[in-house]
Amino acid sequence: MSTGSREVDRILGGGIRTGEPTGVSGPYGVGKTCLLQTAAVNAVSRGDAGAWLIDMEGAITTSRILSIAAINCRHAVLNYAHYLKR
DSSP: OOOHHHHHHHTSSSSOOOOSSSOOOOOTSSSSSHHHHHHHHHHHHHHHHHHHEEEEEOOOHHHHHHSSSOOGGGGHHHHHEEEEEE
C-alpha cells in the first residue's frame, strides 16, 4: 500500500505491507502521524482497503484526515478509516 510518497515507498520496498500491523516511531515532529494519515487516506480512496490508526500520542484528528483527503473521497474516508486514541 502506498504511503503517498514515492521515496518512502521505495525505501520500504514498495510501501506498507497490508494485512498486518505496521509501527512507525521516531522523534517528535518528523511526520509520523502525517505519513500514516496519508497512507490511510490512500488506502480507503482506492476503495479496496480500510485502515486502522492507533494513536498513542493524541495527534490524530478527523479534521486533519479530511483535509488530506480529496473532496470526492471524504465519504469513504469517514466510513473506512478508524482510529483509536489512548
